[in-house]
Amino acid sequence: MTELTKLTLAAALDGLKRKAFSSTEITQAFIDQIEASNETLNAYVVKTPEKALEMAAASDKRIASGEAGALEGAPIGVKDLYCTKGVRTTACSNILGEFTPTYESTVTQQLWDAGAVMLGKLNMDEFAMGSSNETSRFGPPANPWRRQGSNQTLTPGGSSGGSATAVSADLCLGATASDTGGSIRQPASFTGTVGIKPTYGRASRYGIVAFASSLDQAGPIAKTVEDSAIMLEAMCGHDEKDSTSLPEPVPEWRDAVHRGVQGMKIGIPKEYRVDDMPEEIEALWAQGIEWLKEQGAEIVDVTLPHTKYALPAYYIVAPAEASSNLARYDGMRYGARVDGDNLVNTYEGTRSKGFGDEVQRRLMIGTYVLSSGYYDAYYLRAQKVRKKILNDFVTAFGQCDALLTPTCPSAAFAYGEKADPVQMYLNDIFTVTANLAGLPGISVPAALDKQGLPLGLQIIGKALDETTCFRVAGALEEAAGFVARPEKWW
Amino acid sequence: MSERPTYTLKGETGDWELVMGLEVHAQVASEAKLFSGASTRFGADPNCNVSLVDAAMPGMLPVINEKCVEQAVRTGLGLKAKINKYSRFDRKNYFYPDLPQGYQISQFDHPIVGEGEIEVDVEPAHGDPAYAFPVRIERLHLEQDAGKSIHDMDPTATYVDLNRSGVALMEIVSKPDVRSPLEASSYVKKLKSIVVALGTCDGDMEKGNLRADVNVSVCRPGDYEKFRETGDFSHLGTRCEIKNMNSFRFIQAAIEYEARRQIEILEGGGKVIQETRLFDPNKGETRSMRNKEDAHDYRYFPDPDLLPLEIDDLFIDNIRESLPELPDEKRARFEKDYGLSRYDAGVLTADAERAEFFEVVAHNRDAKLAANWVSQELFGYLNREDLELADSPVSAVQLGALIDLISDDTISGKIGKDVFARMIDGEGDPGEIVEKHGLKQVTDTGAIEAIVDEIIAANPEQAESVKEKPKAMGWFVGQVMKASGGKANPQAVNQILKQKLGL
Numbered sequence: 001m002t003e004l005t006k007l008t009l010a011a012a013l014d015g016l017k018r019k020a021f022s023s024t025e026i027t028q029a030f031i032d033q034i035e036a037s038n039e040t041l042n043a044y045v046v047k048t049p050e051k052a053l054e055m056a057a058a059s060d061k062r063i064a065s066g067e068a069g070a071l072e073g074a075p076i077g078v079k080d081l082y083c084t085k086g087v088r089t090t091a092c093s094n095i096l097g098e099f100t101p102t103y104e105s106t107v108t109q110q111l112w113d114a115g116a117v118m119l120g121k122l123n124m125d126e127f128a129m130g131s132s133n134e135t136s137r138f139g140p141p142a143n144p145w146r147r148q149g150s151n152q153t154l155t156p157g158g159s160s161g162g163s164a165t166a167v168s169a170d171l172c173l174g175a176t177a178s179d180t181g182g183s184i185r186q187p188a189s190f191t192g193t194v195g196i197k198p199t200y201g202r203a204s205r206y207g208i209v210a211f212a213s214s215l216d217q218a219g220p221i222a223k224t225v226e227d228s229a230i231m232l233e234a235m236c237g238h239d240e241k242d243s244t245s246l247p248e249p250v251p252e253w254r255d256a257v258h259r260g261v262q263g264m265k266i267g268i269p270k271e272y273r274v275d276d277m278p279e280e281i282e283a284l285w286a287q288g289i290e291w292l293k294e295q296g297a298e299i300v301d302v303t304l305p306h307t308k309y310a311l312p313a314y315y316i317v318a319p320a321e322a323s324s325n326l327a328r329y330d331g332m333r334y335g336a337r338v339d340g341d342n343l344v345n346t347y348e349g350t351r352s353k354g355f356g357d358e359v360q361r362r363l364m365i366g367t368y369v370l371s372s373g374y375y376d377a378y379y380l381r382a383q384k385v386r387k388k389i390l391n392d393f394v395t396a397f398g399q400c401d402a403l404l405t406p407t408c409p410s411a412a413f414a415y416g417e418k419a420d421p422v423q424m425y426l427n428d429i430f431t432v433t434a435n436l437a438g439l440p441g442i443s444v445p446a447a448l449d450k451q452g453l454p455l456g457l458q459i460i461g462k463a464l465d466e467t468t469c470f471r472v473a474g475a476l477e478e479a480a481g482f483v484a485r486p487e488k489w490w
Numbered sequence: 491m492s493e494r495p496t497y498t499l500k501g502e503t504g505d506w507e508l509v510m511g512l513e514v515h516a517q518v519a520s521e522a523k524l525f526s527g528a529s530t531r532f533g534a535d536p537n538c539n540v541s542l543v544d545a546a547m548p549g550m551l552p553v554i555n556e557k558c559v560e561q562a563v564r565t566g567l568g569l570k571a572k573i574n575k576y577s578r579f580d581r582k583n584y585f586y587p588d589l590p591q592g593y594q595i596s597q598f599d600h601p602i603v604g605e606g607e608i609e610v611d612v613e614p615a616h617g618d619p620a621y622a623f624p625v626r627i628e629r630l631h632l633e634q635d636a637g638k639s640i641h642d643m644d645p646t647a648t649y650v651d652l653n654r655s656g657v658a659l660m661e662i663v664s665k666p667d668v669r670s671p672l673e674a675s676s677y678v679k680k681l682k683s684i685v686v687a688l689g690t691c692d693g694d695m696e697k698g699n700l701r702a703d704v705n706v707s708v709c710r711p712g713d714y715e716k717f718r719e720t721g722d723f724s725h726l727g728t729r730c731e732i733k734n735m736n737s738f739r740f741i742q743a744a745i746e747y748e749a750r751r752q753i754e755i756l757e758g759g760g761k762v763i764q765e766t767r768l769f770d771p772n773k774g775e776t777r778s779m780r781n782k783e784d785a786h787d788y789r790y791f792p793d794p795d796l797l798p799l800e801i802d803d804l805f806i807d808n809i810r811e812s813l814p815e816l817p818d819e820k821r822a823r824f825e826k827d828y829g830l831s832r833y834d835a836g837v838l839t840a841d842a843e844r845a846e847f848f849e850v851v852a853h854n855r856d857a858k859l860a861a862n863w864v865s866q867e868l869f870g871y872l873n874r875e876d877l878e879l880a881d882s883p884v885s886a887v888q889l890g891a892l893i894d895l896i897s898d899d900t901i902s903g904k905i906g907k908d909v910f911a912r913m914i915d916g917e918g919d920p921g922e923i924v925e926k927h928g929l930k931q932v933t934d935t936g937a938i939e940a941i942v943d944e945i946i947a948a949n950p951e952q953a954e955s956v957k958e959k960p961k962a963m964g965w966f967v968g969q970v971m972k973a974s975g976g977k978a979n980p981q982a983v984n985q986i987l988k989q990k991l992g993l
Binding site: 096099101367 | 583
């Protein structure tokens with residue numbers, strides 16, 4: 001049954017609907033694959049085969065009685081950041097111990113309501129802080145892709161490294177992920193998958209462990225643009241339990257994927273042409289421009305003058321919010337606790353043992369930038385930069401319908417290659433701007449580099465205009481004809 | 491109303507004056523907490539009124555309770571304050587086990603209510619004259635309460651009850667306009683009467699639903715006036731904040747102690763350290779809680795989980811239209827409509843229920859007589875017995891009936907007091923009491939004349955001497971009243987006596 005796991009989500013849903021196979025059959029196929037591969041790939045940190053088979057059986061009943069939902073019977077994986085009722089949720093941090101929520105996140109609840117089947121919880125950087133998945137308490141996953149002729153394990157990117165790995169290695173039909181500074185798009189780019197971060201407020205944050213509230217957005221990683229549209233439709237929608245959730249109807253994005261780009265204006269921001277960007281990425285970007293031109297789009301040069309301030313601003317705003325959001329992990333009510341002989345020692349023991357280095361680094365930065373005497377110079381200034389970045393986009397979108405950029409300045413790298421945290425942060429350079437401005441961004445695989453690693457292109461759309469992102473991404477996907485799969489070595 | 495007196499404290503080196511600003515925390519009267527659907531019911535078992543949001547479980551988000559916003563706006567209107575159509579919630583970050591989120595959601599620099607002003611009535615004890623003074627309100631903001639840490643249940647552990655965690659509070663901040671311990675407690679009393687009248691806080695201080703922090707400093711005569719002219723705080727002394735007082739008596743005692751403490755330090759050549767202090771009611775002292783050096787850096791920043799709070803004119807106008815009559819407006823109306831003194835009107839309107847009771851009694855009756863009976867006799871009795879108006883053995887209708895009996899001369903005012911005492915004892919309707927005990931006033935001049943004749947005849951010497959000393963007629967009045975069992979109409983008695991004694 002391994003062939004079933006190679007299906008796209010769209011094809012699998014079609015097969016399920018036609019009763020070519022049952023949800024139980026395809027679910028079992030994924031369970032077998034996970035059983036065989038996960039020890040090597042380390043994509044799943046919690047496997048829920050029994051729950052999956054129960055959900056699959058219920059799906060089969062609904063399919064039989066004609067009550068199938070939009071994702072009926074489709075097995076998916078869930079990033080460990082999403083609270084799942086009765087299933088351990090730790091955001092891959094030691095501090096959450098064996099925390100098992102009594103509640104379900106809105107996004108996953110919507111997926112289960114649509115009929116999706118849960119295979120388990122996916123690996124990620126601790127509290128979604130990282131670009132390589134190295135900060136996970138469960139150790140990093142292995143990117144299914146390797147450099148040609150090399151046995152070196154590469155990162156699938158982060159923070160949604162487990163989601164990208166699972167989708168790329170056919171360990172689920174699609175996965176939930178989350179994106180605070182590029183955590184959906186960068187792993188998608190590193191693994192030859194599609195990842196979209198919708199407009200801030202499209203998907204509810206209720207029940208998703210918070211990293212940086214004003215930047216966090218849920219989204220899927222999937223095998224194709226169409227699959228990502230199917231997933232995203234089920235994940236979005238207004239939620240009264242999240243005050244920042246937008247009261248907007250969810251468009252039928254799946255229909256937009258093959259609508260083409262004829263007559264569209266695509267902006268090319270010159271500031272994304274950074275120093276020492278690999279030639280291949282430069283070339284791929286140029287290729288992307290050609291593909292869109294060929295399909296009838298008009299290319300316009302635009303400027304986003306404050307781009308260079310985006311990364312510094314991001315690394316002030318995100319840690320600041322995180323330092324406050326993560327204050328609740330104090331060992332008092334749930335999660336791991338290290339008892340000290342007084343309250344302060346208990347706090348210190350719990351938090352210094354419970355949080356990893358990268359999380360502690362960001363909590364310290366965040367605490368610092370919010371401190372009295374530094375607030376104006378850092379946090380307040382970063383918020384001003386944020387407004388300027390948003391204005392840059394508004395101005396640019398006066399001239400075009402969407403922007404085309406590379407997703408990342410590099411292909412997947414090996415573990416340990418970016419030991420300097422700042423080098424790691426630079427990997428987010430093209431993705432953080434969409435978070436700071438709250439805009440939708442999608443990464444679509446477009447080519448392999450000389451070493452045989454996938455590279456992605458990013459489309460950034462206007463607020464609430466995911467439709468255009470999907471149209472452009474669909475056009476690029478078609479033009480690129482990207483069908484490469486990692487050669488199975490695991 | 492008399493002039494506002496200056497409160498001075500005598501020191502070794504001269505006179506001192508007090509300057510105070512207050513921060514009053516009033517729990518918003520609402521069914522649910524500020525950002526979660528959990529109940530606010532008092533007295534539930536520990537940790538039973540706690541939602542996932544209140545316990546700060548991972549991934550939980552706050553959602554504003556519109557009812558609490560409405561209550562804050564209602565209170566702002568009651569304080570004659572500016573309502574800010576744009577306000578914002580900020581996080582105040584600090585670690586404590588009864589603060590599950592690790593931050594309190596409050597409003598730092600964009601409060602929902604801005605500047606206002608209220609008039610505070612002061613009723614000094616010891617017979618000094620009553621007066622009123624204005625207090626400027628700086629702001630009112632909404633914030634979450636914390637949970638409760640219980641340190642005395644176990645020798646080594648602290649227990650935490652999160653029932654209060656996330657309950658909505660209004661913090662009402664005054665400008666430094668309060669100048670004596672009595673003014674401070676009077677200000678809190680006034681605020682309490684306003685929020686209770688508005689229905690925005692139950693004012694129950696014993697349960698901690700209304701509590702005050704007082705910023706106390708001392709200065710030399712003249713300094714405060716310089717401060718008011720220039721707005722320059724350097725004219726005032728260093729302040730200490732006395733936290734969390736929940737009785738009028740404690741507020742006064744704490745301020746009196748704290749003022750003396752500061753004066754002693756200053757006169758001894760020392761410096762007052764800016765700090766937070768707690769009042770210990772058992773010892774009658776304030777003691778240091780934390781000083782400026784170990785004050786928290788709260789790292790305030792806008793809560794990214796919440797959008798700015800924006801309200802429109804329609805929202806405010808709807809609340810304005812549904813405002814009840816406030817204590818000050820009611821007092822003014824009582825002065826005007828019932829011809830009462832400001833003081834009497836103030837006593838009767840301090841509490842909405844009492845005011846309503848009075849209005850029933852005064853309806854179509856002599857208002858001053860009604861005011862006397864309600865505030866002197868009934869409220870006097872209730873206060874002595876420590877009873878609530880709801881527990882009064884005498885209803886407004888019954889008290890009104892008693893006043894009618896006096897007004898139509900069925901009984902005298904003096905007999906009225908006896909009847910009132912019997913009403914309190916539960917004998918019921920005043921008309922029936924008068925019938926049953928034969929207390930009707932004797933207005934039959936013939937019957938009175940007979941008694942007067944009898945008394946004059948029995949006391950010829952006094953009847954002679956009263957002609958020299960007309961003031962001694964009082965003795966005859968007393969004798970006649972006594973002989974009639976108090977039922978003789980006093981005016982008739984006076985008239986007949988004068989005539990018969992030839993005065």
